[in-house]
């Protein structure tokens with residue numbers, strides 16, 4: 111990783127992230143979090159910040175296909191990896207099946223936890239296309255809804271799974 | 276929440292990493308998954324001047340069979356690596372189940388076994404069962420390496436025998452007499468909650484006679500705690516319901532819980548009694564679950 115210093119002596123590192131299929135090279139400080147690169151440098155504000163301590167899952171993105179909390183990952187540690195955010199799910203302007211299922215099942219509710227929920231659900235359905243309700247609930251256990259509840263969210267994920275059949 | 280400034284190093288080899296840790300001294304922190312280090316830094320509980328990331332050290336995440344059927348678990352293996360490991364699923368599914376009871380899926384994808392141990396938190400979920408299975412750990416330092424029983428690693432909350440220049444590289448679980456083992460965690464929610472109390476049990480059964488038992492309690496003492504009196508009560512004995520109840524009561528007496536936000540001392544003691552009986556029964560009847 112290349113290190114550079116600005117005139118005031120602040121150190122930056124050049125990192126390359128593959129986000130939603132595109133490569134980005136950015137200079138970041140050691141203490142930059144992945145969530146901040148996504149939101150502030152790449153304008154991908156679909157990924158939310160909630161508790162910022164790994165409990166709530168609002169900041170969930172996929173790192174090499176696996177759901178992780180982008181608030182607990184240094185941008186430097188993600189160097190060279192593939193990231194998928196909520197913005198990367200639609201294909202040719204057509205929303206992902208999960209996104210459609212969330213709309214159809216009124217699972218968006220206040221909307222704040224939705225991107226994280228959908229990323230966790232996406233990882234689940236990729237790995238396990240026909241999960242049981244218990245498996246769905248376990249997969250989103252790290253994504254907290256604080257406004258309404260999980261009934262419609264679970265329904266939406268189950269219906270997206272059925273549609274895949 | 277923002278992080279304070281720090282220097283970042285990602286050495287390419289283990290010996291480089293140890294040398295660097297020795298050179299930088301106590302203000303440098305080893306960084307594996309970072310789920311604990313970053314949470315603490317954000318909450319202003321930890322201010323390392325430098326972070327030494329294990330990111331570039333290959334091979335440390337492997338879970339494999341070694342000589343004599345030893346199971347070797349690399350310290351950088353994540354909790355989900357444990358859950359998905361065919362070797363563990365075959366030999367010690369109980370370890371997969373213990374890992375599954377941790378945190379949430381996102382944290383399990385990043386948090387490592389090594390971090391869970393070196394943290395030395397009394398409520399950590401992996402130490403009790405690893406100790407029950409007699410796991411040894413390998414610590415590599417700037418001037419050499421040592422292997423010691425995990426049981427001898429912890430000295431108090433957030434304290435252990437690890438030296439500043441040492442890196443935990445792997446766990447070794449030797450082939451052993453136990454016919455069953457399990458870990459039971461009692462927490463206030465099924466996900467994302469730390470243990471109020473937990474019990475790991477490993478037993479070697481011959482018919483209905485217990486040849487050897489290990490019981491390790493979590494979250495009820497400054498370190499994971501062997502309930503040795505309870506173990507002795509079982510050794511060489513025919514297992515009966517009464518005996519399991521007595522072992523539970525003995526373990527409860529041996530525990531040294533504190534009262535805190537998650538539970539009172541009395542409640543924890545009673546949990547140990549109930550969970551010990553349950554864990555023993557499960558390990559005796561169901562094998563490594």
Ligand SMILES: Cc1cc2nc3c(=O)[nH]c(=O)nc-3n(C[C@H](O)[C@H](O)[C@H](O)COP(=O)(O)OP(=O)(O)OC[C@H]3O[C@@H](n4cnc5c(N)ncnc54)[C@H](O)[C@@H]3O)c2cc1C
Pocket residue numbers: 163164165304305306307308309310311312313314329350351376377378379382385386387388389390391392393394398399400401441442443444467468469470
């Ligand atoms: C939301 C959330 C929920 C959690 N839930 C649980 C839970 O249910 N149960 C539980 O037990 N824990 C839980 N944890 C704590 C933590 O995630 C785990 O302990 C995890 O295993 C730590 O691993 P890590 O790789 O992230 O550690 P890091 O943060 O990288 O390191 C932790 C400590 O270990 C040291 N260290 C790490 N690896 C090594 C090594 N190989 N050699 C030497 N030193 C090393 C570091 O210097 C640091 O002191 C939770 C954490 C969060 C954020």
